[in-house]
Amino acid sequence: MYGGGQVFESSSVNNELLKDEDPIKLAEFEARIARGEKIEPSDWMPKLYRKQLIRMIEQHGHSEIIGALPEGTWITRAPGFKRKLALMAKVQDEVGHAQLLYGAAETLGKSREQMIEDLISGKSKYSNIFNYPTFTWADSCFISWLVDAGAIVNQLANARGSYGPYCRALDRICAEESFHLKYGHHCVIHLATGTPKQRKMMQEAVDRWWAPMMHFFGPSDKISTHTEILTKWKVKMATNDECRQQFLDMYVPKIWELGLTIPDDKLKKNDETGEWEFTEPDWEEFKRVINGDGPLNKERLAVRRTAEERGAWVRRALAKNSEDQEYTAPLA
Amino acid sequence: MSTLKSLDPRINRLNIPAEFGTSFSKTEKDQFITYEVFVQPKVDKPYQHEGIVHAPSEEMAFLFAKEQFSRRGISCSGVWVINTSNVKVSPFTENQEDIYDYIHQEIIEEANLNDKVSYEVFHLMKRGKQHKHEGQLEARSYEEALWNAKNEYAGEKPVMNLWIAKAEDFLKIEGEDFADIWDTLPQKKYRDAIDYKATEKIKKFKAEQNS
Numbered sequence: 001m002y003g004g005g006q007v008f009e010s011s012s013v014n015n016e017l018l019k020d021e022d023p024i025k026l027a028e029f030e031a032r033i034a035r036g037e038k039i040e041p042s043d044w045m046p047k048l049y050r051k052q053l054i055r056m057i058e059q060h061g062h063s064e065i066i067g068a069l070p071e072g073t074w075i076t077r078a079p080g081f082k083r084k085l086a087l088m089a090k091v092q093d094e095v096g097h098a099q100l101l102y103g104a105a106e107t108l109g110k111s112r113e114q115m116i117e118d119l120i121s122g123k124s125k126y127s128n129i130f131n132y133p134t135f136t137w138a139d140s141c142f143i144s145w146l147v148d149a150g151a152i153v154n155q156l157a158n159a160r161g162s163y164g165p166y167c168r169a170l171d172r173i174c175a176e177e178s179f180h181l182k183y184g185h186h187c188v189i190h191l192a193t194g195t196p197k198q199r200k201m202m203q204e205a206v207d208r209w210w211a212p213m214m215h216f217f218g219p220s221d222k223i224s225t226h227t228e229i230l231t232k233w234k235v236k237m238a239t240n241d242e243c244r245q246q247f248l249d250m251y252v253p254k255i256w257e258l259g260l261t262i263p264d265d266k267l268k269k270n271d272e273t274g275e276w277e278f279t280e281p282d283w284e285e286f287k288r289v290i291n292g293d294g295p296l297n298k299e300r301l302a303v304r305r306t307a308e309e310r311g312a313w314v315r316r317a318l319a320k321n322s323e324d325q326e327y328t329a330p331l332a
Numbered sequence: 333m334s335t336l337k338s339l340d341p342r343i344n345r346l347n348i349p350a351e352f353g354t355s356f357s358k359t360e361k362d363q364f365i366t367y368e369v370f371v372q373p374k375v376d377k378p379y380q381h382e383g384i385v386h387a388p389s390e391e392m393a394f395l396f397a398k399e400q401f402s403r404r405g406i407s408c409s410g411v412w413v414i415n416t417s418n419v420k421v422s423p424f425t426e427n428q429e430d431i432y433d434y435i436h437q438e439i440i441e442e443a444n445l446n447d448k449v450s451y452e453v454f455h456l457m458k459r460g461k462q463h464k465h466e467g468q469l470e471a472r473s474y475e476e477a478l479w480n481a482k483n484e485y486a487g488e489k490p491v492m493n494l495w496i497a498k499a500e501d502f503l504k505i506e507g508e509d510f511a512d513i514w515d516t517l518p519q520k521k522y523r524d525a526i527d528y529k530a531t532e533k534i535k536k537f538k539a540e541q542n543s
Contacts (some may be wrong), residue, residue: 038460040424040493073340082522089523096400103384105365110388115359133339169383176404182528189530194539196383212432247348257534259541297345302336305356306348316362325365328416330384331495332463 002063002127002151017048018229033234038164040332041107049302052235061101062119062126066093066300067147071128074140075277082157083325084181089146093180097173104165107330114218120294120305127213138191138205145184146209150216150252153243165332191257199259206255207263214281217244217288245289246274346527365395368419370454370465371401372506374409379412379465381454381495390503392414398505399511404523408514410506418501420474422494424459432482443475450499451477453484455491463495 025044030258032039039045072091078084102112118124126246129147134140159170191202221227230236238246249269253264266279289297336348364386370379382401385391393413402408425431448470454463466485468484471477485491505513521527 016377032368040459042421042424072344076342086522089520092399092403096403099400100383103366107382113360113362117358118365123527135339167460168462172383178525179528181524183527185528186528189533189537193533240456248405257538259537299336301336302348302350302352303343303346305344305352308356312362313363315388318392319364322364322388323361325361325415326417327361327365330366330416331368331419331421332381 002060002067007227009287016052018046021046030232033162033232035042038167040164040330042172046085046231046233049233049235050108052230053146053163054105056235057101057105057169058110058136059125059127061115062096062104062124062250063130064094064098064101064306065119066126066235067129067143068098069300069303070132071133071143072141073134074137079137079138081293083187087140087144087313090180090183093176097169097176100172101166102162103330104169107165107332109329112328113169116308120308122301125290127216128273128286128289128294129209129216131289131297131300132212132309133296136201136205136209138188138201139208141184141187141202142178142205142209143184145188146251146255147216148177148180148184150213150243150247152181153247153250154217157238157243160234161237165330168332189258192260203260206260210263211281211285214244214278215283215286217241217247219283219286245276248278250275272287334433334472350429354478364388366416367394367397367413368414369397369401370414371397371408371411372387373405374407375409379410381463382414382421385413385469387413390409394503394505402514402517405517407517409511412504414497414502419495419497422478426489428490430486431494432491434485435478435482439475440479441472443473445476448472452497452499452502453477454495454500455485456493456495457489457491459492459530463493463513 012312013122026046027041029045031048032043039049061234068091071087071094074083075087075091078087093145100228102115105115106112115124119126134143155174155177159167159174161167169233188202191198201223221240226330227239240302248267252267252269264279336343338344350525351532353386362456367390367422368384368388369382371382372379382397385393385396385400388397390413397411397413402411424429425434442513449472450468451471452468453466455466466481468481469477469484471480474496478494481494481496
């Protein structure tokens with residue numbers, strides 16, 4: 001589950017990386033992408049392409065791991081055996097997605113150890129939305145349906161990108177997400193069409209999660225020379241605004257048809273432009289949370305670190321006979 | 333020392349310190365080495381590359397691979413794992429050229445020959461797709477295996493990239509003895525989108541709202 005917000009930074013460092021590339025190799029690389037061919041790990045690629053892809057795939061992987069926490073907390077309290085089975089399977093899928101994504105990032109030369117280090121020390125980011133708490137079962141239902149829906153919009157776009165290993169991981173991920181989406185929708189329908197108390201619980205979850213959901217796709221990204229090149233290289237496949245619009249178009253009617261209200265009185269589709277209009281999200285809060293000051297940033301990383309530290313002896317015991325094995329980066 | 337207070341009772345029971353700071357480092361190969369995983373979805377289908385797992389041994393690699401790559405889907409009839417370092421990889425060809433056109437008899441003339449063993453050969457037919465198992469052949473070296481692969485498998489369609497590895501380097505979990513590992517796959521309907529039908533419920537709800 002990943003929304004793609006705040007992935008790319010345009011900076012002079014990046015322009016510097018691009019400046020001294022071999023023009024002939026760069027032209028061949030760009031021609032390959034223009035022909036619609038995928039780039040594979042052993043191909044020549046610009047340093048900026050490698051850097052931005054590592055950053056994007058790694059953030060995506062971290063989001064899957066951290067994203068499993070707010071839902072995982074509801075496994076023991078899920079209402080009924082069937083919901084418990086389904087939620088366990090979903091959380092297992094999310095963690096599996098992280099494995100696939102870390103594997104794809106490794107083909108670009110960043111080790112898994114380094115990625116985990118950067119997550120736990122706070123250097124790498126993950127989707128902002130997982131820094132909010134799930135107070136009730138309905139919060140977990142909101143995530144399963146709508147956060148996954150948002151992630152699918154972003155992931156389907158990225159699956160058409162240029163880097164082979166990332167596309168293959170995303171194809172597999174998107175296939176698995178279809179169950180998450182249907183399961184989540186099923187849970188929300190059950191509450192929204194249930195008793196007054198259930199309806200109230202679901203409505204309160206929508207009220208809590210709408211702002212983080214609008215943040216999920218990241219701030220508006222006006223075209224700059226920087227995003228232009230990443231679009232040309234098929235790293236960035238859709239703008240944050242395009243993903244947000246697509247999400248609103250697909251899911252607002254589905255939320256409304258369940259008799260739920262969305263806490264934004266400006267939200268409506270402009271019939272002339274075909275675009276959704278809404279209250280501008282609070283980007284100051286978004287930035288504050290990204291930079292570590294959200295309700296649960298500290299807890300999420302503390303839990304991840306604790307799992308890492310308290311599991312270390314198991315890994316050490318298992319590694320006993322394999323210490324002299326040589327690491328080779330994954331092939332594809 | 334104060335502990336972290338959470339909404340989640342399980343986290344409270346962990347007694348995690350409230351403050352950690354930001355420094356954290358892992359030792360090299362803390363996550364082990366990687367194994368490449370190949371899955372056979374059905375008995376009559378070729379094995380296909382699915383990705384990697386990190387594991388301390390090939391047995392553990394199989395267990396992780398089974399969870400990671402064969403827990404979803406309708407059927408699975410086998411999983412192979414191999415240490416990534418044991419797979420020999422050819423260069424990629426350009427412009428629809430066949431990698432076999434670059435393998436000439438000279439390749440075997442200077443090779444050191446050992447006892448004859450079996451090799452597994454995998455083809456990539458298109459960039460972006462997965463490598464698929466083409467077949468097994470015998471040879472006295474990797475070079476001879478490549479030459480034999482050319483004679484056996486080169487065809488009309490160009491092969492863009494070749495992977496080749498000794499059969500003995502794989503852990504292969506397949507065949508009658510292991511068939512029951514994947515027996516329960518069809519029972520896990522709760523992992524399929526199709527198990528969550530709700531159209532009727534929405535229709536009924538809307539009808540009630542409108543009446």
